[in-house]
Structures are given as structure tokens and as C-alpha cells.
Amino acid sequence: MNKLIFYVSKKALAWPYDAPDVDAITAVALSRNASLDVTGALISTDHYFAQILEGPEAAVDDVMASILRDARHHSVKVLADCEEEERWFAQWSLAFAGRSSPVSSLFEPLLADPPQTPKETTWLMRMIQALIPPGWVFG
Numbered sequence: 001m002n003k004l005i006f007y008v009s010k011k012a013l014a015w016p017y018d019a020p021d022v023d024a025i026t027a028v029a030l031s032r033n034a035s036l037d038v039t040g041a042l043i044s045t046d047h048y049f050a051q052i053l054e055g056p057e058a059a060v061d062d063v064m065a066s067i068l069r070d071a072r073h074h075s076v077k078v079l080a081d082c083e084e085e086e087r088w089f090a091q092w093s094l095a096f097a098g099r100s101s102p103v104s105s106l107f108e109p110l111l112a113d114p115p116q117t118p119k120e121t122t123w124l125m126r127m128i129q130a131l132i133p134p135g136w137v138f139g
Contacts, residue, residue, distance in 0.1 A: 002087055003057040005064050006080040006125055008050045008114045009073035015046040015104075021072045025049075026096050034093040038063055041088070041095035041128050045104040048111035049073065052125060054087045077114055079121045088129055095132045103131070 011018050022044050033039065036059035043050040051067075053060050067073055089095050097103050106127075115121040 001083045001085065002054050003060040004052065004054045004080060004082055004084045004088070005060055005078060006050070006052045006121065007064070007067070007076055007078045008048060008111050009067070009076040011044075011047055011049060012072045012074060018044075022098065025072065026094060029094045032063070036063065039087050039089045039092050039094075041092065041097070041132060043097050043103065043107055043111075043128055043131070045108040045111060047108065050107065050111050050124075050128065052088060052128060054084065054089065079114055080118070080125070088125065089132065092132070097128075097131045 011021070013021055026042065029042065033053075033055075036055065038053055038055035038059050040051060040053040040055075053063055064078075068076055110124060110127075115124050
């Protein structure tokens, strides 16, 4: 079993001023996640982050604790905290979809008013998963 956490947070700095923060977050996550056997995906819109973390429970909890202490994230809302048989992003230490017009226009409203039910949360996770082309490897 793998632990899965899916959260949404408000960015400390909105686009375009967030670029140094996003670059630093992705650089650290790629390295740290690989060393901890944590996989997942990060979405960055104009004002929000959404991330799915998965892997060994202690490692995922450590990464999440780090995010909760990180001043670049505000109003962190955990949408899912569960165990999963299979990983959603097994090939990725960090699958990343950065700010682009299509990503922001699609996800910004969904992250501003995040899902309230498990069914809606799963739907949003599937949308994030759909952004990642099968077999495409980054990180």
C-alpha cells in the first residue's frame, strides 16, 4: 500500500511573480521525492498549487509537513489522505504542469473552490492525471 495525499494551496506570490518560487519548489521536489521514493504531480496556476503525493507513509508525511511549513503555500487544504494499492504517477518523482493559459483557465476556478466530496476530488485528480501523456517521463 502507498499513502496518497492530495492538497490545494494558495500561492504566496501570484503569476508572474511566482516564477522563482515555482522553479525552487520543482528543483527541490525532483531531488527529494526521488530519494524518498515519493511520486506525484504538481499543478501551478496563476494563484494556486495542487499536488498529489504518493509513496511510503512516513516519506509522504515528511514531505507534507515540509509543505505545511513552507511560506510559499497559504491556506493549505487537504482534499484526500488515504491509502492506494497503485500509484497514480508511478513513473514520476514530480510530474509538473506549470502555468499556461489552458492549465490556468481550466484549473484556476476548480482550485479556488475545491471539491467538497470524495467523488469530486477523484474527478479532479483524474483531470490532473489526464494532463500527463502516457509514457512521457520528466523527473
